[in-house]
Amino acid sequence: MHELSIAHSLVELAARAAEQAGATRVHEVRIAVGVLAGVSVDSLLFCYDIVTRDTLLENSRLSVRSVPLAVWCAPCAREVELPDLSGFRCSVCGTPSADLRAGRELFVESLEIDSDAAPTGEVART
């Protein structure tokens, strides 16, 4: 159960970024989690509500985009998405591949915030 540690790191990072951007409120935190990242999304969501208490992120939504596994297949000369974690082999030609191209992601993609500051280069929403 390391999701509490991960939630702490996430909240620390997102709160700092929100603060620097002059946010007065955070509506949503969007993260990407690879299927091989070793993170239980349910546990993370549970921890998130606890860890965000008394922070700028309190009552914000955590939305998680799951990133599927992909490996590089040399014979096919392309990246191949794998349907599950049961076998690291090309789903087209069957060649085993340890050349992981996606699936370990664990990062914050974006925040949806309210701020008084004028947006600089970001997408404004009405």
Place this chain on the structure above:
Amino acid sequence: MSTRILELRQGILNKNDELARSLRERFRAASVLALNLVSSPGTGKTAFLERTLRELVARGVPVAALVGDLETDNDAKRLAASGAPVRQINTHGRCHLEAEWVAAHLTEWDLSGLDYLFIENVGNLVCPSSYDLGEAVRAVLLSVTEGEDKPRKYPGIFNSADVALITKWDLAGPCEFDEAVARASIEAVRPGLPVILTSAKTGLGMDEWLAFLAERRRAGPVAFARPGASL
């Protein structure tokens, strides 16, 4: 007042990853090969490491170890009997080691005279896979008293490993451990992963393991970049 999207694209564990990078740089500068040993509780990491330290010390190879456990310094005491310098990390309930604790336990430790630094992680096949400790080699251990299909059950950690060590081989017969099934399940989740059969009791596999270590140390970390490590 406006509502807007703030793009970030920042790693959630980037603090740990940055620390791990600086540890890796420190290990490289000192020419020490750092290894992270991971497995379930009870696989025999400490017994295996005890034997490894003893063999290396007997050959005059300078080696040291950090050992992580939730509580007690029992393992550090056990390992220190080999004559190698050993430090205990107590995580007090936490299920994995982080780069920060490794760094904290390495302060004032001169690494430059060492050939190898072993870091024995907390027994756990899930959480340690997310935390880079700056190691050049991640060794995953699987004992014959566990199921042959464990790699398929824990693909994340087996996929992130650089070598698999099957431990307690002296018990393979009584446990009716099927080597071919175990190898196939490792191959399924990490094609091409080197596998070494070992026994800390009989010494089986130690020559092969020490040769593997020497080869990795000689080649340096770049020659063996872990696939997908940068994701």
